[in-house]
Amino acid sequence: MATITQASSFLSYQKGRRITRSTIQMPKKLNTDPLSLPKLPSQSHGVSSGVQDLRSKTSLNQETTDPVAVVEKLYLIMEVVADRVEMHKNIGEQRNNWNSLLLTSINAITLSAATMAAIAAHHGAYVDVLKLSSSFMYIAVTGMLIVMNKIQPSQLAEEQRNAARLLKQLHGQIQTKLAVSTPTLDYVNAAMAEVLAIDRAYPLPLLGVMLEKFPAKAQAAVWWPEKPSNPAKGKRGKNGWNEGLEDEMKEIIRVLEMKDKADYLRLDEKFLMLNKMLALSGPLLTGVGAIGSAFLGSSYHDPWAVVAGVACGVVATVVNSIEHGGQVGMVVEMYRSNAGFFGMVEESIESNLKEEDVEKRDDGELFEMKLALQLGRSIQELRDLAASTTTNEKDMKEFGSKLF
Template sequence: MALSSAAIIANTSSTPATARLNNSSGLPNYSTEAVLAAANHHIGLSLNFPRSISSPLVCTYRAASQQSQQFVEENHRKHAPAIDGADRVKPLSRPTSFTSTGPDPLAPFWNTHKEGFLQPKEAASSSITSSLLTAELQLLANAASDRAEMHSILAQQRDNWNKLFQRMLTSASMTACVLSVLDGHIAGHSMGGLSLPALLLNAGTAAMMAVINQFQPSQLAEEQRTASRLFRKLANDIHYALHLSPHLRQSTSLLVDDCKRRLQALDRAFPMPLTPGGLEKFPTKVVPPVLIEPKLNMAQGDHQDNSNVVDCLDLHEYNGWDRQLAQELKHIAAMLQHSDIPKYTGLAQNLVKVNKPLAIAAPCFSASAALLNAAAMCTTPLPTNNIQLGMWAATFSVLATFLCSFSNDMQLGMVFELYRNSAGYYADVKTTIEETLRTPVDQRENGTLFRQRIAYQLGRWPTSQAEPVVPADAKEAGTLF
């Protein structure tokens, strides 16, 4: 600055309120008003704010007043004449100069804004970024809660579809069966008049069975129930992370990225519309649903994994992580990959092999009953022929009803979806472990909490840190399903 603090104080000494006081030793003393005036002037010049009471510096001015008052008291205490036992004044050996050429006694005060008196731009920018990330997490939680509510409504709707369709199909098929039997026995009297309604009922039942078995309403309801649970879990996980201490959870930027990828993957894994984009009900190869989108730099993950685990875990423990925990989690991921996931995908594949023939056979038997009723209408009304055709039509109607009920009332599609989602559940645990191990240690969730969370997800209850999550003699990592 062009003016030193001593010069400014000298300029303000013309008024009685800011008078300059001299003691007997020639040392200058300054009044509080003079120091405050100099402080206000310097702060106004350095920050380009108007030096008025109504300026934005009002809070800064109050803090400056308190600090300048402390400086004045300290200055008087340091430079006041010393008094010996005889009450004689002892001059200071080396008086301090307050001229403009010497050191500025208020220099520590002028530089306080550089040492945290005002918030630095970098800290303000970091605070704004953190607030934006927190707000984005809250938006993701709200979106997940809304998705959960929508899928819950669809699950109830499609479960009602399943019940209503099965009641209607069973009633129509059994009515056609009774009409076919009666038509064969009274054909000589009524000229096959009951074959036409039996034909219409069987044809309509066959068409309805083909459509329903293609969509599998019980499986649709289970898809929506699972989606609702997963979206609700995502929202709860976000709220849990927001209430967790920042040094225990993973970094906020990584958490936002993971939640985005998970929300996007759930939208793709469990679509709401029936067509287009619905899930394949009889897949050739069963694969677990993808519950989190893979990262773009997944190809570089193996190198990052090894370097982070080996280099950062040389210490005894860092952020709850050590070498033993990393190796244990790797072992769990390997067991999930080679044991649990293949087990449930295999069970789901077997359900497809059973359910698909039933879904095809039921409408075929109903269509055959309709053809037999049509033959009964077109042939010569002989009692023997009509009885045989009517009995065969009734038999095919009963078989169609039984197979359709076995497939839909036993909810084989729902069981298939349960097995497939179980495989997806364990695949998500494996992916979570692998991505966490690829993340730098200082950005991960606390190792103790992460280990306990994985144990709960697997249905394991280790009693201490020394006890492994999965026992050495275990054939499977998970015990929930």
């Protein structure tokens, strides 16, 4: 998505009417970091007189009618969003470093323990020291693995990357709103609800509120607030909506639900099972290696002790490298977020279709264009997709999204 920056905006009044002029300029180079806040319009450029004019025409509460107060609240939200982006970015980098450093340390300790066990198997002069050292290292690495597998640093890093991306997207949407129209108190409340929804979907702390890394069933991520809507009563032909567009949107929902979202949930389920197996196997192997090292040198258990003390350490290193070096947890979170994206698109379509007042819906033409871009399609390709859908899921060969 392109970042829209406000080049200039000013308000002027002519013959008692307020004329809003704005210029939107696309940057030559995409740069969303750090985020910048547009300057708050000064009251000296006609805002003060405009506010007085508005107040003279209404007797409603000041909180809901004062445009300057609404804009100030929206700028406050933008500042909070920009700060959230930096927080998620910094913590995401930290947790990605956790994954790299912990994996390197665990593999080094595991291989060292296996090497000591192999040396001790030859009954050297310091066999007892080697046995104890190997067992201690195996016990230590088992504890480290349990913690690492519990928190899944690669998955945590992906969560923070997703949160930063969504907050940047919200920041750009607010900038666009300020540039091209006059925001209302309802929009301010909606923007605040979106910030809080992202906070709940991608929490920063680990203790108490960390997302479950091994749920019983794969589920799509949800990072948007619930939007109440009323059942539609058939008002059509206004605000860019008509019966054909509504039917097209209904078909798109079916394709996304039956193909795209279902496919990502299926993949997420498979990688979730793989991650569970690897997370259990690593500590189990290192634990067996610790037991094997303790029995090295005994006449009866020595052959099995050598196998357990050496081979289990080597296999554990491979398992840990696959799980954390391959960032299986990150893949799980990526698929979960992708499924959540399609769920968000479905909900946005349904909320528009269920809205009783067509004038309160998003503009039909703009909504269709936005949906096409979100799915990596042209408007005509989107219409062709809706026209080619069937009632049988097995006959659906084309996915809704061409983007990912």
